[in-house]
Structures are given as C-alpha cells and as structure tokens.
Amino acid sequence: MTFRLYDTATRDVRDFVPLEEGKAGLYVCGLTVQSEPHVGHVRSAVNFDVLQRWLRLRGYDVTFIRNVTDIDDKIIAKADGFGRPWYSHAAAMKRELDKAYAALNVAPPTYEPLATGHIPEMLELIETLIEKGHAYPAADGSGDVYFDVRSWPQYGELTRQGIDDMEAAEDADPRGKRDPRDFALWKGRKESEPETASWPSPWGRGRPGWHIECSAMAGKYLGPAFDIHGGGVDLRFPHHENEQAQSRAAGHPFASYWMHNAWITTAGEKMSKSLGNSLTIPSVLQRYRGIELRFYIVAAHYRSHVEFSFEALDEAAVGFRRIESFLERAGDVEAGALPDAFVAALDDDLGTPAAVAVIYDTVREGNKADDPRPYAAEVVAMLDVLGINPADPAWGTSGGDDQKLTDAVDALVAGLLEQRAQARADKDFAAADAIRDRIKAAGIEVEDTPHGPKWSIS
C-alpha cells in the first residue's frame, strides 16, 4: 500500500511518488508574523505536522521547510500601532507563534527560514527572470520590478484560470505595470517607509514582493524541483500561482504536488487577521488544553471546512477524555503496532477522521478485554502519529507546584475516603454518600473502581 494524496493542481488523489526514492521534500507557507496566531493558523500547522509525521513513519527521509514572512506591508503598518520598529514587532509575533506551535505539539520543521535572511537569493532569482524576459523594472522609476504574466503562457495553470477572466484588483494601482495582473517581485522604497525596511538592489533600495521569498527559499533548501508544497486554500491564488509561475519561468520545475488545507471559520465568517477576536490561541488555551484543541483539529479532515464552535470543541474534549481515561486504567505501556485500518486511513490522503474512528474502536475493545494493555499499546502508537499522546513529554510535565498541590489534596481526600470506606463497611450508605457529596462540593469527583476509590478534579 502506498501513501496517496490529493493534489490541488490535478484535482485528484494520486499515489505519492517522490522525486528521489526514500526522500520527501516538503515546503509549507508559514505565517506572516504580524499579529497573534489564531485557531486557523494552527490548523494549517497541525495538518502539515501530521503529514510530516506520517511521511517519516512511512520511512521517508523528510526535509520539511516552513518559512516565516517577517517583512511586508502589514507588519510595517501594525508595528506603527504598537509604537515599535517593524523588526521588533515581527520578532515579538514570531515568539507568540512559536509558543502556539509548542502548545499544540507541532514538531519543528527541518528549517524555518526568514524572508529577511534571503534577500540575495531573491535578487538573484529576480535577475534571472529579467534576463529571461519574464520580468521588468517599472517604467515609472519607482524602483519596482514586476513579473510579466503575459510572457508566461501557462500563467493560471495551477488554479485553472485564464488571465483575461481574472478581475483586476479594485485597488490596483497601475503604477508602472504593463498589465494589471503583473505582480511585484521587488518593491522600491517609498519615502513614508522606514529606512530599515529596505535593502540595496540593482533597482535601488527596496524590499521583496510577497511571493518571491517562497520561490527563493524553496529553491535554496529543497532544490529546483521538490515533492510537496502546502498551505491554506486562500494561498492557491495568487500566492501559489505566482510562486509557480516565477519559479518555472526561471527554469525550475518546482513542486510535484500541491496540498491545501481548508478554513476554520467562526459564525460563518473566516478568521481574518483583522478580527483579532477571542479565537487567538492564547485565549482558547485558557479554556482548553492544547491536546484537546489539537484533537478537535485532527478529528476533521484537513480538506474539510470546519465551523468552529466552543460547543463542538467541548464535545471533542469530552470524547478525548474517554481515550485518556482508558490509557490511565491500562497503565504505562510502550507504543505498539499500528492497526491496518489506521494505516489505510492515513495512507488515503491523511484520513484522520477514519483514523480517529479506529482509535475509538480499539479503546472499546480494550475496555472489554481482561488485559487492556495490548490495546492500549496500539492506541498509544496511533495517538503518537496524530501528535496527541497525553504521555508525550511535549505536553509538559505537571511537576513543581502542581505536583505539590496534588499531593496535598490527595492527603486531605484520603482521610475522608477512609471515613467513607468505614461507613460503607458499616452499610451506613447515607453517611458514605454525604462524604462523597462533601468532596464533590469541593470540585472533586470520587469513583469506585475494582482497585478502590479514585478521585479526580471534576
């Protein structure tokens, strides 16, 4: 059985055939670090994290590049609002992003290049495009350089659009463009912009256009041709279309497969960066554990639109706790083998919903069995693939004060449970229940198990 994935470019599910046997080169568009990350951003990261884990488990030597855009219009504009330089703002938001990734157990990529660290590579690519007749410096002396879409007949092939069918942007400032659809490879510095946000170039000081960074960095770290390019659906056009056009026009075959994750919306609206609402990662993590949010994300297919709601997240969290309590009952086990159905699910375009169903089936079998451990071993292995194994150290240890607090509560509850045990032994159930109710009033649930009573925070 081979891994199959949906390729946006061909619009069908195809066998994954890497360019080089046993290796997989993966480039994913990360974020523009302009504001706090929200649930939608993290969905993309989690989806591609699962892809990375699956490819590795499938035996591929994976090179995973996920870039960070740390210079662009919005960053400059937003930094102004904070009263700090653009680079300071970008760095601060990058730290928030890293925290969010860590909180969701998103494994780090092989390398995480910054746009500002690759200006020479971009300039080189732009010059190649000019030499080949696919780009030109603006005639208006602005210092801008544009990609000439009319010079590239395949323009629009990724998203199956004809140039003449495209609407020109309403706010399109024709500037020095030959065609309104031409896009900026390089932006000449404007007087209003900070000097620090510009770099020297053959066309004067300026900064890179948005798309060129990905072409340059993918080329540098993965080579002119690589296997998979990913990102959110919104990036298909213009970003990915432009990336592909400029890379291929420069003579690079570029990506073999394109993967795009769907949106998470709220109240029917997409989470735009401008909303800045309650769905930032820090705010969601005040109410739910990272592992619960990740489970919620992974329980839906990456290509399906998700309408975010706290009710749905609640349900997911409750369901996930059933898996966790099964593992607690089973005790410590090593990861075992993956059930065939689970492997088949992930091989089929990362079918995580079907994979989660296999986890639940296994949990049920384990709950029925005299010895749950073999089942727990399978469950642990499956959870590891999805990045939601509660025992994974990535979720952090609750040591220190938490542990001291737990010990203190345990000592107090233990005394009460002894009294209750005595009452039960005396068949004085009214007294026994009164003790249990009193403990419950403090927010602690008592359950009787074959191994004696157990308490947990309710």
Place this chain on the structure above:
RNA sequence: GGUGGGUUGGCCGAGAGGCGAGGCAACGGACUGCAAAUCCGUGUACACGGGUUCAAAUCCCGUACCCACCUCCA
C-alpha cells in the same frame, strides 16, 4: 464575470454505487448499596426535482441556498 468547494441524523463529523465510520447527547439494559466508569442495545440521516442502474447519500441533468479565491490572508 472567472475558478474552486459545500448542503449528511438532536449536534459534531466521515464516506463517494450495494453490510448504518466514529464521537457527543438522549433513551433502555447489564454491572454497582447508590452512583461514576465500562459494556450491550435503540435512529430507516444524506438540500430539492428529474434521470441512469437489479441497486444512488454516492453517477448524470436541472434547481435552490451557502462559502472561498480573483494580487493583504493559514
């Protein structure tokens, strides 16, 4: 105008021609002193109208509604 996607039971969410994915909730039962947990059972769900087929949620035609992208976006 162009391009892509969607509409599944009380709710979430898979599936892409033929045994009702899975979860949450609800109800009944087993277990329990009672609970909890766990297990067993209970649902005739596929936007609408036609069509193809022995068989359609799944394919075809049409209709309605929703969403995304068209140079800031995960």
